[in-house]
Amino acid sequence: MKHADKQFLVATIILVAAGFFIFSSASLGLLLRGESRFTAVALNQLFLGIGLGTVALVLASFIHYKWWKKLSLLAFIGSAALTALVFVPGVGVSHGGATRWISFFDWSLQPSEILKIGYLFYLSAVFAKHKDKIKTFRYGLLPYIAITSVVALLILPQPDNDTFFITALAGLAVYYAAGARKRDIAILFIIGALGFGVILAALPYARNRVATFLHPSQDALTSGYQIKQSLIAIGSGGILGKGFGQSTQKFSFLPEPMGDSIFAVAGEEFGFVGSAGLIALFLFFGLRGLKIASGASDEFGGLLATGIVILIMAGSFMNIAAMLGIIPLTGTPLIFVSQGGTALCIAMAEAGILLNISKYRKK
Numbered sequence: 001m002k003h004a005d006k007q008f009l010v011a012t013i014i015l016v017a018a019g020f021f022i023f024s025s026a027s028l029g030l031l032l033r034g035e036s037r038f039t040a041v042a043l044n045q046l047f048l049g050i051g052l053g054t055v056a057l058v059l060a061s062f063i064h065y066k067w068w069k070k071l072s073l074l075a076f077i078g079s080a081a082l083t084a085l086v087f088v089p090g091v092g093v094s095h096g097g098a099t100r101w102i103s104f105f106d107w108s109l110q111p112s113e114i115l116k117i118g119y120l121f122y123l124s125a126v127f128a129k130h131k132d133k134i135k136t137f138r139y140g141l142l143p144y145i146a147i148t149s150v151v152a153l154l155i156l157p158q159p160d161n162d163t164f165f166i167t168a169l170a171g172l173a174v175y176y177a178a179g180a181r182k183r184d185i186a187i188l189f190i191i192g193a194l195g196f197g198v199i200l201a202a203l204p205y206a207r208n209r210v211a212t213f214l215h216p217s218q219d220a221l222t223s224g225y226q227i228k229q230s231l232i233a234i235g236s237g238g239i240l241g242k243g244f245g246q247s248t249q250k251f252s253f254l255p256e257p258m259g260d261s262i263f264a265v266a267g268e269e270f271g272f273v274g275s276a277g278l279i280a281l282f283l284f285f286g287l288r289g290l291k292i293a294s295g296a297s298d299e300f301g302g303l304l305a306t307g308i309v310i311l312i313m314a315g316s317f318m319n320i321a322a323m324l325g326i327i328p329l330t331g332t333p334l335i336f337v338s339q340g341g342t343a344l345c346i347a348m349a350e351a352g353i354l355l356n357i358s359k360y361r362k363k
Contacts, residue, residue: 004061005358008288012057012351015281019337019344020050025245026258026265027339041258041339048107048341053348060352065360068353069300072118072125076147079118083111083154100158112155113346116167119151120307123171127178128300134179141184144175145191161199161206162330166318168192170311177306178299209328226261229253230323234267234275241271258339260331263323278337279320286313292354295361305357308350 027042068075085102086092093101093108101108126143133139148168155164176185199206233249236242247268250257257265267275286309293305312335319334321327333340335347 002359002361004355005288005292008285008292008351008358009355011281011285011288012348015285015336016050016053016344016348018278018281019334020045021244022262022266022269022337023258023339025247025269026250026262028245028250044107044341045339045344049344050348052341053345056345056349057352057355060349061355061359063356065301065304065353065356066298068121068304069125069128072121075118076122079111079115080150080154083115086111086158098158098160100160108342110340110342112158112160112163113340113342115151115154116163116170116311117308117346117350119147119167120170120174120304120311123147123174124300124303124307127174128298128303131178131299134175135181135184137184140175140178140180141187144171144180144188147171159203161203162318162332166311166314166332169314170307173310174303174307177293177303226255227322227325227329229255230261230264231325233261233264234323237268237271237275239272241267241269241274244269260319260329260333260338261323262338263320263334266337267323282313282316289313289354292358292361296357297360297362301357301360305354308354312347312350 023045024042027045082102086099088102091102092099093103095101100112101110103109123144126147127134127140130139130143148171151167151171152164155167172185172188175188200210229249233247233254236249242248247257247265249268250261250265254261254264256262263275263278266278270277289305289309289312293302293309296302296305315332316335318327318330318332319338322330322332333343336344
């Protein structure tokens, strides 16, 4: 056994610290808006996110990753059952037209964050077990479709299309890394395109997002309002930004400045240099994570590490791309930065798993 990857650990610590620094400034908007939940939001991010997240990271870095292979089916079933609780009246909590949370003693939890890692545990274990048969339909394409369909049945009705897309993409990366045939990957892309078409046909808000992306200036005061205000914030930051706490957009204009709009706050306060630095930090985190995956001592460790890295990176860059107007708005949070104690805690636990995998890398 070797030491954990120190460069990856340092990158994780800097991301968490920078994320809370940015979040602290973004949350100041609540005070001016006269909202009484500022203290609760800050404490949730600090104690549930960073506090429990640090404990989770440390514990995960010491638990041998092969235990997750033994517990993968149980973890998947347990996380699926927990996610299903969002549909139970009195337990599930709705916000903004979505039911994605469960509440216990005034604390809310987004169980889909746990389902994502449970899904990767089980998918990685299945493909690692049948790595010599991965090119067959029975042990390759069929398990991916079947396991991913369970996730779809639990997440899409919430509705949370973005979380499902990111989760399925991470699973697809695991399948590809396991040795999937290019033909099967192409089939999955076709299925995905058809599914996207069905979503657009069935859900008016999804069509509105795409229409706003294509013609953002046509509805600048309604559906195009968020992207317009985001671009104004990022553009007004210039090269070096206005400075910590000096964003004006977060106070009255940006919707969800602590959530999916938080990158716009960072862009306004820290400018092009700060934004580019944050993106570079995410890139280093991802590349170092993929190096851990490529050096894993066994198939399961490599597949699990690949899935975790893609899960975090896909979500983060979808958020950044949406705020820059490169893709339609997704509502996806910026990992390690946006509000969400559950998401931050789980992301730090996932980083801990990667650190443990790095301890047993090939010689």
